[in-house]
Amino acid sequence: MENKRTCLYDKHVALGALISPFGGFDMPIQYTNIVDEHNAVRQACGVFDVSHMGEVLVTGAESEKFVNYIFTNDIAGAPDGKIFYGMMCHPTGGVVDDLLVYKMAEQRYFLVINASNIDKDVAWIVEQAKNFDVTVENQSEKYGEVAVQGPNTEDIVECVLGIHCNDLAFYTCKEVEIAGETIIISRTGYTGEDGFEIYGSHAFTNEVWDKLLASGEVKPCGLGCRDTLRFEVGLPLYGDELADDITPLEAGLGMFVKFEKDFIGKEALLNQKAEGLKRKIVGIELKDKAIPRHGYEVEADGNVIGVVTTGYNSISTGKSVCMAMLDIDYTKMDTEVAVRIRKKVFPGNVTKKRFYDKNYKK
Amino acid sequence: MSKIIEGLYYAESHEYVRVEGEYGYVGITDYAQHELGNVVYVDMPDVDDDVTAGEDFGAVESVKAASDLISPVSGTVVEVNEALNDNPELVNSDPYENWIIKVQLSDAAEVENLMDADAYKAMINE
Missing domain, CATH: 3.30.1360.120 (Probable tRNA modification gtpase trme; domain 1)
Structure with missing residues (x-):
């Protein structure tokens, strides 16, 4: 195509x-x-x-209720002009997409979704909208x-x-x-x-x-x-840190999941929380300058214990760092792990997944 | 326009070798460094490692991707360019001055399988 x-x-x-x-x-x-x-x-x-980003407009009498039902963050009662980051989840808790929800006005919400997921997201949103009094319009081309x-x-x-x-x-x-x-x-x-x-x-x-x-x-x-x-700055990319089979909790995005309201995937995420995570995304800083890249295996105690989701030699800090999905037993700060890069194994330590401080104007 | 130096031997995978007596200095071409963009890491073998023509001996990493280094010649690594550990960007600034490994050649006739400057120039301009 x-x-x-x-x-x-x-x-x-x-x-x-x-x-x-x-x-x-x-x-x-x-x-x-x-x-x-x-x-x-x-x-x-x-x-x-x-x-290339996708835009979806949701309008109608039940638009607030609907958006809140398909979105992990809580938009109830938000003032006009407020924006929320969050995820749409499958009933399994896996992520359909991460997105921004703009409250433009009463009964008018503007959803900004990932380019790679436009077709999937629109089909999914339209499907969920069947029982709500809302209109869903894909405005990505506009x-x-x-x-x-x-x-x-x-x-x-x-x-x-x-x-x-x-x-x-x-x-x-x-x-x-x-x-x-x-x-x-x-x-x-x-x-x-x-x-x-x-x-x-x-x-x-x-x-x-x-x-x-x-x-x-x-x-x-x-x-x-x-x-x-x-x-x-530790922001996730769908396809690297997020996917249909990765939950927001595993990706470390629990702060954007509001359990005090109802939404698709809530039950699965509550169960996952109650049982405890089996794996989680953390940062790793290598001692050497070799560069860990998406898909490289992470090892500890002679076993493969995870996989790199994104890695670079950080341009702002000069350090070789990555985000990686690791077996929960190895996710404590400073745990010694190693990344297999071509024929060699490079040692490093578990860190926070923010390698550089954000510089937002709040 | 990529710089190509007369007298060197060039591989299809964009490594060159400069032969001096029984030794060969192996690096990547100007065309290759330009295609890669900012080089941020050079993964080099150890001294005394053997390399084989046509087989990888390390990698050059740009911000975005890792690119295998394929040895154009066979032999034993007698020196690696230590300066690249701290300043990998030297590969960008002058890839011919900043060779990656120095090899004691085990078969001097192997270079006849490589391209000369004119042939390499024709290849990258295709």
Whole structure:
């Protein structure tokens, strides 16, 4: 099947980006190199084309009840403009997808889902919606999206784009009328830095992209550094740390699961909690500079006790670190484990899965 | 435009060998370092390890991926480029100056199976 292209595809090609498939799209991985792009976001400002992300609009009389039923976090009674991170789970507790839920207004919720899961998610949401008075609309084709990230972002969005944003708190959003259309801007991101995500028509998205690049203050950044940035601050990626057979509790995302309300998968997760986890995702720091990568085996006491979910030589710290799903007996801090990398085994220690501190503006 | 040096021997997997007497200095080509991007780790064998033409002897890792190193020649490793342990990015800045291993060649005639500069240039421009 041919990969899809975002509304900014031609710009990426013109910039000479390295293009690779991701989530069913041909996406820019890097424009210059991952290290420079990563550092631009940590130190100044970078822009990502994230138009591949999916958007689903849920409206109707029972929309709050419905979204709360398919979502692990609790959106009941939220004020307009509030955003929640959480998961949709199977009855088994495994994760259908992780997503953001934007409460746009009463009876109007905007769900932002992973590109690779759009078809699966939409089918699943529509199926669950059968017994609710709601309308589910896949708007993924309609919206382009850019993520503008880094410590300088607020000033740049204000001055270069002329969008008033310093009134937005972390994890809130608003709709803004610009040039005859309603766009959505939120103080969110996937880098551990302050920043905004902006959703609008394809034409608007192209305008935003052009203005940001023309300013000379914003570096175009590819998915390569998006992954190194999110990894360093311990954010999960569906397909690495989350999957249909991994639960939010195993992924260490229990804080986004609210057991005081009803939702699909609750029973399985309560059981898992009561019985105790058998495996869990933790961080590992290696003593050597060899790089643990997705799928490499983790060993201890001569046995395979887990697998690396994501690993890098951290660009911000220079350390070789990874997140790994390990047998629960080996998940205590400082436990000595080793990662098999090609023919050798490299020793390391269990750590927190956050390797670099987030720099959010709350 | 990738830099290619006359007088070296090149493998299809983008390693080169520079022969000096009974020794061969093995590294990756400028084309290879450019394709890899920022090199962050070079996994090298130990001194006295044997290497065999066509078989892997280590790996060069960029931020995103690990790429096996295939030896263009056979022999015994007599030296590894220790500078790459602390500064793997030297492979990016000058891959020909910053060879990876020095091999005592067991069969000097093996290099005849490799490409010369012109043939390698033709290959990467295909």
